Amino acid sequence: MKAIVCVKQVPDTSGKVSVKPDGTLDRASMATITNPDDLNALEAALKLKDATGCEVVVVTMGPPPAEGMLRELLARGADKAVLVSGREFGGSDTFATSQILAAAVNKIGVGPEDVVFCGRQAIDGDTAQVGPQIAEKLHLPQVTYVADIQKDGNTLTVKRMLEDGYMMVKVQTPCLLTCIKELNDPRYMSVNGIFTCYDKPMEVFDYNALKDDPLIEVDTIGLKGSPTNVFKSFTPPQKGAGTMLQGDDVAAQLAGILAKKHLI
């Protein structure tokens, strides 16, 4: 049995955000972190490992420096890492990325008892599309926005959060779950984990390693194969502070303000 965790290295948005002339993020000049929801996904996998002794495999698609992030995840307790990296993959949108990651997960191998964990969404793109798309491409049942997991044999009972409530969903393994921060508190790296993380196995899947998977075709991956094109990226201007109207006559006050601005 194993848990496969899909993770993404994202810009640290608490720092400075910079954009390249072509409108895409200048990732090289920004500090990076592991996408926060993905840490919840990893923690869910590590909890499964604590309970069952299963193997935890982390997989990411990114440039070679993403190895640093993978080592940190190994230091948190993952057993094995896979870095999907190649020029052919660069500039992929969610449609292209999910094909590549699905092929990578396929290559790692999804057994009948296995669970694939993803974060809900990445803080850079905020699409929440990649997890569900991977599930569709691998024909796995999926549950999104997972806030609790109970395991009983090959059946998972999962709490799926909605905007105004939640659903309890039963799902059979193998399946894919996208995790939200309410699910758990990610553990820290441990000192021993850090001092052994470079001894743990890390495999690199490049284009040649994945190209024979039917999901991968040259013209549907990378920047050229991506149906989405970034037109422009920018930091939205700060909105001014709002005014809270109080009293019994808020409607009249509001009308007065709007009239003053010649809006009505």
Added chain:
Amino acid sequence: MDFTLSKQQQMVQKMYREFAENEVKPLAKKVDAEEYFPKETVEKMGKLGMMGIYFPTEVGGAGGDVLSYVMAVEELSKVCGTTGVIVSAHTSLCAAPIYENGTPEQKAKYLPKLCSGEWLGAFGLTEPGAGTDAQGQQTIAKEDGDYWVLNGSKIFITNAGFADVFIVIAVTDNVLDKRGRPTKLCSAFIVERTDPGFSVGKAEDKMGIRGSSTCELIFEDCRIPKDRMLGVRGKGFQLAMATLDGGRIGIASQALGIAEGALEETVAYVKERKQFGRAIAAFQNTQFELAEMKARVEAAKYLVYAAALKKQQAMDGAKVRYSVEAAQAKLIAARTASDVTRRCLQLFGGYGYTRDYPIERMMRDAKITEIYEGTSEVQMMVISGALLK
């Protein structure tokens, strides 16, 4: 000397920073104000391997190195001096002497539980009449069949109220030295909290590191099995001095952390605080104060890290001593901590004197680093002793 941090050292530093920020800093005010010993933090640190950082995994340690231990005490002390010294005293003064002097049985019995944080460690050398004059020991241990019987008391023992394992120095032999003068020989013992005749006395009400549990140890016909002697009979004083060499690196790291923490708080404050229509960071007095403090902190850091690297060489089997490096690091780091926190408080002005800001706590915490595990004067004796040999 090469202070380039390895990838692993950079990672542990990052982990300690996150841990200190999220788990230690939020408790720091309570730890000080309520003399609260942060048991939950100790438990969390145990799980993360922070209670046995530089010991090999074979004895239950985390398999790290001395510099990674130093950086842990440093990062913890940036936000809470109490939490820093809990780790330092436990690691350097209890786990280390067992690792360095213990029999295989003693190591197997104590180190895994000390390194996991299940057991907390402490060290008892100081007595009411034997402070800097540590040779004036009054606590005695007498043989009685298969047991040692200890009588006497120790004071100012860090971690005492919560510790499970204590390294205790006591007089075992009275002999005549080369000139025929009567001399006391000490030995080291491992005492467990539950040993009959052993008790922990009153806790001190201290100026700083107020959450650190500093208590008296009392031995009243305390009977411990013979195999609890640590190291060689009659060589306890040497064991204690060698242990303190390591301890001083820990305290130097604590002092360094307190100074760095105060400086970080102050840099943030002077950018916010406005007087005469501009941030006080715009005044040259502020800029020069910060610049000099930063330079002094970096200088202290190099001495502390250099001492850590020297101890690492000893850990790796080299026949080197690091007494002088440890003394230099502690002397300068402790002085820097006291000096920097005082000057930082001055930049905070009246607000710094209130308990609404952490700077007065840092100033109170800093002072002890010039006193415990050998006063600054003792460090100078060690350094000049080597210089004039």
